[in-house]
Each structure stands twice: as structure tokens, then as C-alpha cells.
Amino acid sequence: MNKYLYIIGFAGIAVIASCKVGKEFARPSVDMPAQFRGEASADTNNIAVLPVSSFIKDAALLRLIDSAVAKNFDVQVALKNIESAGASLKSARSGRLPDLNLSVQGTRNWPSKNSLNGSLSEQFIGTRYMDDYNAGLNLSWEVVAWGKISRLKEAALATYLQSTEASKAVRTRVISDVAQAYYNLLMLDTQKEVAYRNMQLTDSTLRIVRLQYSSGMATNLAVEQIEAQLRVSLALIPQIEQQIAIQENALKTLTGEMPGGIVRNRLQDLTADTTLAAGVPASLLSRRPDVRAAEMAVKVANARAGVAEAAMYPALNITAGVGVNSFKIDNWLNIPGSLFETVGGSITQPVFRRRQLRTEWETAKIDWEKSVIEFRRSVTTAVQEVSDALAKMDKLKEQYIFTQQRVDRLEIATHDASLLFQNGMANYLEVITAQSNALQSELDLAAVKRDQLNATVDLYRALGGGWK
DSSP states (O other): OHHHHHHHHHHHHHHHHTOOOSOOOOOOOOOOOSSOTTOSSOOSOOGGGSOHHHHOOOHHHHHHHHHHHHHOHHHHHHHHHHHHHHHHHHHHHTTTSOEEEEEEEEEEEOOOTTSHHHHHHHHHTSSSSEEEEEEEEEEEEEEEOTTHHHHHHHHHHHHHHHHHHHHHHHHHHHHHHHHHHHHHHHHHHHHHHHHHHHHHHHHHHHHHHHHHHHTTSSOHHHHHHHHHHHHHHHHHHHHHHHHHHHHHHHHHHHTTSOSOOOOOOOGGGOOOOOOOOOOOGGGHHHHOHHHHHHHHHHHHHHHHHHHHHHTTSOEEEEEEEEEEEESSGGGTTOTTTTEEEEEEEEEEOOSTTHHHHHHHHHHHHHHHHHHHHHHHHHHHHHHHHHHHHHHHHHHHHHHHHHHHHHHHHHHHHHHHHHHHHHTTSSOHHHHHHHHHHHHHHHHHHHHHHHHHHHHHHHHHHHTTOSOO
8 A cells, every 4th residue: 555655646746747837938929021121022032041152252252251250259259158058058957967965074062061962971972072973975856846947948048049049140240241341442442543543634634724824825723723623632542541441450350350451352343233032021030140049038038937937836855865974983984883864855835935936927027028029129120121221222223323324424524525625615614523523423433332232241131141
């Protein structure tokens, strides 16, 4: 009969131990649109699945990206965060094992003569003091925790995955920053070339005006105004060179290196792809690292709410111990005379702390609700960033066409104004105006080309590309 009672008791403990309070995790619902704004139709093709080496064709830029991925400081810190979360995960996985402690202790006590031990010590031991030597293994095991241990493991795993996804997000951001800094550098190179050409053209015009002035065909006012126009072109060159040096230093820092020069190609050799596929919005839930990290944050909050709820329920603990004990050191290791064993069990139910524990549970549930809001915010932001990138690509394509047409017209106008001026059929103001407009239009064209390339990188990052 006792055997059956033991079996029933252990079975009951096993059933109770398998109970788990709290909600099981499920991804929060989000109303995703069928397609991105700016897309003609939903397309399952997605540039985010491409590795960086397939998406970016510039070999010089790929070398910079490789250096940034390996040596960028933000990336290195993110990897250390993964290591830290991994160590916590290993600790959490051992949570179901009982605590086992080895203790070795020796004490000497001089009790009061008026105490029971003090009055008997000299009579039985022959000394005023009492020794106690103890060595043993003590085991403590929380058998019934209402799923608290498994929830802690779930939270640790989700934290690890969250740090992993956060590391991917850092990587995609660094790649995007490097690419955009590189394209900005190419734009500055092009603008410097334009400024040099304009300076040479203005200088040529100035020589003609000086000859006309010497022959009495032009006034000193014309010479002074063209001199001033030349100074505008001359001042623009060091200004651009300053921006180039600063951009090179920033790009070197992104790649984890000391400031220095950058080996690069020319902006004219690159072409912005304006037919990139964005896929469907639902793919962001699995592709965007920051969205995945926000989802893991919800999972962490859900598990911690389960831990807080489990703390309000009674816990069953089993304790046991075995070792040797003696009041004389020469008998300490006398087996079996000094051997002792203990076993016990306890059920602990919070009483006075119940209001505090309930408050912690309610706070944990609020934290979960906040994490759900943040997750939905991250999804909405992701859809917005993709839509913004698509709008940029579409409108920059039109802007580039019109700006290129303006450059072509102004090149013709500048050439014609120079010929007319040399033949006395146009004045110097028309020449200056044509040259100034041509300069500005070529600077604008380089900026639009840079913006087009940056928009493609924005779309790639917004879709979750670059972390593989």
C-alpha cells in the first residue's frame, strides 16, 4: 500500500511540475498592406535576398564594405553583445538542475557556563570549549515552479536571438552608411572636376575680355566682373576639397581604420538601377533584422510575465544532504560512525509579499503590452522606409532626366555665347550668366546621380538586405 502511495505521490508531483502558467508566445498581429506604396503590383521577387557582392558591383566599394564588416567598432560591440547573451543562455539552460554545494567547516565555541551546553561540556568533554567539524554535500531542488524555469530559459533564448538580430541590423546600417558615404565622395570628385572646367572656361573668357579692354572694345567693369566670376570658381575648388577630405576621414572611420585617402572609381562609371524589386510587405517580418529583434523583445517580455506570475504560486522544494560530522577532529573521518544523512521537503507560499508579487506581474504585463506596441511601430516604420525609397527612386529618375536635359541645353548655350561674344554679337554678361548656369546644372546633375545611387542602397537596407 505504501508503494502505491509513493507512486501516486511522485506521479502527482510530476504532473504539477509540468504545469506552466502564463501565455504561450505568438507573434502580435499586424495589418500588412498587400503591396508597397509606389509599386505597380505585388511581386514576390525581392532584392533583399541578394548578398552584398551581388547587389553592389563596384569592386572598390566592396573592399571598403568588407573592411567595415570586419573592423567597424559598432559591429564589434554588437558581436560582443551576442557573446554576452550566449553566456546568459548557457546559464539559463542549466536552470532545471538542482543546486549541489560542498561545504567543509570547523568551528570552536565557548558556551556560557549557565547554558545547557556550557554546564555539560566540561563534564562530558573535559574542555571549556566545544568543537564541531562538518563536511558534506547539500542538495536543493525546486521541483514545482509552475514553469518558471522554462520561462527563464525562454527569455534567455529570446534575448540571445534579439542580440543576434540587433547585430544584423547594425551590419546592414554600417553597409548602407559606407555605400552612401562612398557615393557622396564620388559626387564631390565630379563636382571638383566641374569646378576646374568652369574655372578654365572663365579664365579663357577673362583673357579675351582683357584683350578687348586693351583695344578699347571692353570696359574695366567687364574685366572686374569676370575677375569676380573667376574667383567664385577658384573659391569653390578648396571648398569641395575640404568636403572630400572630411568625407574620406569619415569613411575610413566607418571601416575601422585611421583617417586617410580612399581608392575609388568615378561617378560617371556607375549606373543607378531603377527597376529593383521590393517584394511584398509581409516579407519584412522575416527579413528585417530590427523587426525580428522587436519580435524577440515581445517574446522576452512574454516570458518574464510568465516568471512573475509563477512567483505567486506555491513552490515545492526538496532538500537532502550527506556527509561526516564529529566534535573531535580525530574521529571526523571515521566511517560510518561520523556519517550523517538528511532529507526534507517544503512547500512555500508567499503571504505578505503577495501584493508585491502581483504588482510585479501586472508591471510585467504592461511591459509586454509596450513591447507589442514597439513591434508594431517597427513594422510600420519598415513599410514606410521601403515606400519612401521607392518614391525617391521613381522621382529621382524623372529629376535626373530633366537635369541632364538642362545640362545639355546649357552646354550649347555656353558654347554659343562664347562664339557670339568673340564676334561682338553678345556682351560679357550673357557669357557670365551662361557659364554660371552651366556650372550649377552640372553640380546639380552630380548630386542627383548620387541621390539615385543612395536611394537604391536605402531600398536594399529597408527591405532587410545586407546581413547575410
